[in-house]
Amino acid sequence: MYFLGFDLGSSSVKACLIHADSGSVIASAFYPEREMTIASPKPGFAEQQPEMWWENACLASKAVMQKAAISADEIGAIGISYQMHGLVVIDKDMNVLRPSIIWCDSRAVEVGNSAMDALGEEFVLPHLLNSPGNFTASKLGWVKQNEPDIFSKVYKFMLPGDYLAMRMTGEIVTTPSGLSEGIFWDFVNQRPADFLFNYFGFDPEILPEILPTFAEQGRVTPEAALSLGLREGIPVTYRAGDQPNNAFSLNVLEPGEVAATAGTSGVVYGVSDQIKFDAQSRVNTFLHVNPISDSPRYGVLLCVNGTGSLNGWLRNALFQGNISYPEMNRLASQAPVGSDGLFCFPFGNGAERMLENQDPGSTFKGIQFSRHGLSHYTRASQEGIVFALYYGMEIMETVGVSLKNIRAGEANMFLSPVFRETFANVSGATVELYNTDGAQGAARAAGFGLGYYKNRSEAFTGLTALQTIEPQTGLTEKTKEAYFNWKQLLETNL
Numbered sequence: 001m002y003f004l005g006f007d008l009g010s011s012s013v014k015a016c017l018i019h020a021d022s023g024s025v026i027a028s029a030f031y032p033e034r035e036m037t038i039a040s041p042k043p044g045f046a047e048q049q050p051e052m053w054w055e056n057a058c059l060a061s062k063a064v065m066q067k068a069a070i071s072a073d074e075i076g077a078i079g080i081s082y083q084m085h086g087l088v089v090i091d092k093d094m095n096v097l098r099p100s101i102i103w104c105d106s107r108a109v110e111v112g113n114s115a116m117d118a119l120g121e122e123f124v125l126p127h128l129l130n131s132p133g134n135f136t137a138s139k140l141g142w143v144k145q146n147e148p149d150i151f152s153k154v155y156k157f158m159l160p161g162d163y164l165a166m167r168m169t170g171e172i173v174t175t176p177s178g179l180s181e182g183i184f185w186d187f188v189n190q191r192p193a194d195f196l197f198n199y200f201g202f203d204p205e206i207l208p209e210i211l212p213t214f215a216e217q218g219r220v221t222p223e224a225a226l227s228l229g230l231r232e233g234i235p236v237t238y239r240a241g242d243q244p245n246n247a248f249s250l251n252v253l254e255p256g257e258v259a260a261t262a263g264t265s266g267v268v269y270g271v272s273d274q275i276k277f278d279a280q281s282r283v284n285t286f287l288h289v290n291p292i293s294d295s296p297r298y299g300v301l302l303c304v305n306g307t308g309s310l311n312g313w314l315r316n317a318l319f320q321g322n323i324s325y326p327e328m329n330r331l332a333s334q335a336p337v338g339s340d341g342l343f344c345f346p347f348g349n350g351a352e353r354m355l356e357n358q359d360p361g362s363t364f365k366g367i368q369f370s371r372h373g374l375s376h377y378t379r380a381s382q383e384g385i386v387f388a389l390y391y392g393m394e395i396m397e398t399v400g401v402s403l404k405n406i407r408a409g410e411a412n413m414f415l416s417p418v419f420r421e422t423f424a425n426v427s428g429a430t431v432e433l434y435n436t437d438g439a440q441g442a443a444r445a446a447g448f449g450l451g452y453y454k455n456r457s458e459a460f461t462g463l464t465a466l467q468t469i470e471p472q473t474g475l476t477e478k479t480k481e482a483y484f485n486w487k488q489l490l491e492t493n494l
C-alpha cells in the first residue's frame with residue numbers, strides 16, 4: 001500500500017507518494033517550478049486564486065503518478081497540508097466568490113483590533129489564546145464590512161486546505177485545529193467561538209462540518225480522480241495547517257519538542273501540553289495535531305513572513321532571475337559573519353505578528369559603496385531572516401517554550417549552509433535536519449488517519465536525521481554581536 005501527501009504552500013503545491021511499510025519516498029513533485037504568484041491589488045493585500053492551487057495540485061499529482069509507475073488502486077489514503085490562516089468563500093454551488101485572502105494579507109488588522117477592543121482582552125485571551133488579529137475570522141469580518149454583496153452570497157467559509165479537500169471529495173469539512181488557526185475556536189468551551197460569530201454577525205450556518213484531523217473526511221470523486229490522475233474512492237484521512245503538519249512530519253508531537261521551517265515564511269513551533277500564550281499575540285498558540293495523545297497538545301508558533309519571500313524577491317529583483325538558489329548560497333558564504341556591517345530587516349511581506357502586526361517594509365541598513373557587493377546583500381538577507389526568527393524565539397522563551405533542540409526538514413532555506421549555521425550560532429540551539437518535507441509528512445499522517453499506523457515508530461519508519469548543526473565555537477560570539485547590533489537598529493527604528 002502507498003500513501004499520497006499534498007502540501008499546498010504559498011510558493012508551490014508539492015505531492016509525495018510513500019510506501020506504507022518502509023516509509024520510503026517513491027516519488028515526489030511540485031508545481032509550479034518558480035514561486036506561484038501572490039497578487040497585491042492594493043498595498044498590504046495578498047491574494048491567490050484557489051483555482052491555481054487546484055491546477056498545480058493536479059499537475060503535481062499526475063507527475064508523481066507518472067514517476068512512481070504504480071497503480072492508483074494501491075493508494076490507501078490521501079493527506080493534505082496547507083498554508084494557514086487564509087480565507088476562501090464559496091456559494092451554495094461550491095463556486096469561489098473572490099480570490100483567497102491569504103495568510104500574509106494585512107487588510108484585516110484593524111478589523112481584528114476592533115474586535116479585541118470591543119470584546120475585551122481579559123475575556124478574549126483565555127478563550128482564543130490570541131487576538132483575532134489578522135487571522136481568518138478577521139478577514140471574513142473584512143469581507144462582510146467591505147464587500148457586502150459578496151458576503152451575502154457566502155454559503156461556507158473555509159481554509160485553503162479545506163478548499164483543496166473539497167475539490168477532491170466534494171465535501172465541505174474543516175477541523176478543530178483548522179478553526180483554531182482561523183481564530184474561530186473557543187479553547188475554554190472546546191467548540192467554535194459563538195461569541196466571535198455573534199460579534200461579527202456571522203451566521204453559524206456558514207461554518208463547515210467539523211471532523212477530527214485524523215479521520216476519513218471524504219473520498220475522491222470520479223471527476224477529481226480524472227483531474228488528479230488517481231482513482232475514485234480514495235479516502236482523504238488527514239488535513240492540517242502547514243506548521244502543525246511540519247512538526248508532525250518531523251515527529252514533533254509531544255511537549256518540549258520543537259520544529260522549524262524556512263519556506264515562504266519562517267516558523268519556529270514548540271509543542272506543549274499546557275496552555276501558554278503571549279498576551280500581545282506576537283507569538284501564537286493553536287491546537288496541535290497529535291494522533292497518539294488523548295489530551296490536547298498545543299503548538300506555540302512564531303512566524304516571520306519575509307523569509308523565502310525575501311530570498312525569492314532578491315533572486316528576481318537583484319539578480320533578475322538569472323541565478324539559482326544554490327548559487328546564491330555560495331555567494332552568501334563569500335561574505336564574512338555580520339556581512340561587514342550591512343544589515344537587512346526582512347519585513348516586506350505583510351503585517352508581522354511578532355512586531356504586533358506592524359508592517360515596516362524591508363530595509364537594508366549601513367550600505368558602504370566601497371565595501372559591499374552582491375555577496376554581502378545575499379548574506380545580509382539570510383542573516384537578517386535568521387535574526388528576525390531569533391527575535392521571535394526570544395519572545396517564545398518568555399512564554400515558557402524552551403528551544404535547545406530544533407528539528408527541520410532538509411529543505412527550503414535550511415538548504416543554505418550560511419542560513420543554518422547562523423541559526424545555530426545565534427540561538428545556541430542544536431539543529432537536526434531530516435529527510436522529510438510537508439508533503440511527505442502529510443502522506444505519513446494519512447496512514448494514521450486511515451488507522452494503518454498505530455504508533456510513532458510505525459508512522460515514522462525511515463525518518464532519518466541527515467545532519468546535525470551545532471553552534472560553532474569562534475563564530476557564535478561574532479554572530480551574537482551582529483544580532484545585538486541588528487536588534488538595536490530594529491528597536492530604534494520601529
Ligand SMILES: Nc1ncnc2c1ncn2[C@@H]1O[C@H](COP(=O)(O)OP(=O)(O)O)[C@@H](O)[C@H]1O
Pocket residue numbers: 008009010011012035262263264265307308309311312325326329411412413414415416
Ligand atoms: N537551495 C536553496 N537554498 C536556499 N533557499 C532555498 C533553496 N531552495 C528553495 N529555497 C527557498 O525556499 C522557498 C520555498 O520554500 P517552500 O518550502 O517550497 O515554500 P512554501 O511551503 O511556502 O511553498 C523559496 O522561496 C526559496 O527562497
Ligand SMILES: O=C(CO)[C@@H](O)[C@H](O)COP(=O)(O)O
Pocket residue numbers: 008009010011082083084085103241242243263264265266267301303
Ligand atoms: O502564517 C503562517 C504560520 O502561522 C505561515 O507559515 C503560513 O502557513 C504559510 O506558510 P508557507 O507557505 O510559508 O509554508
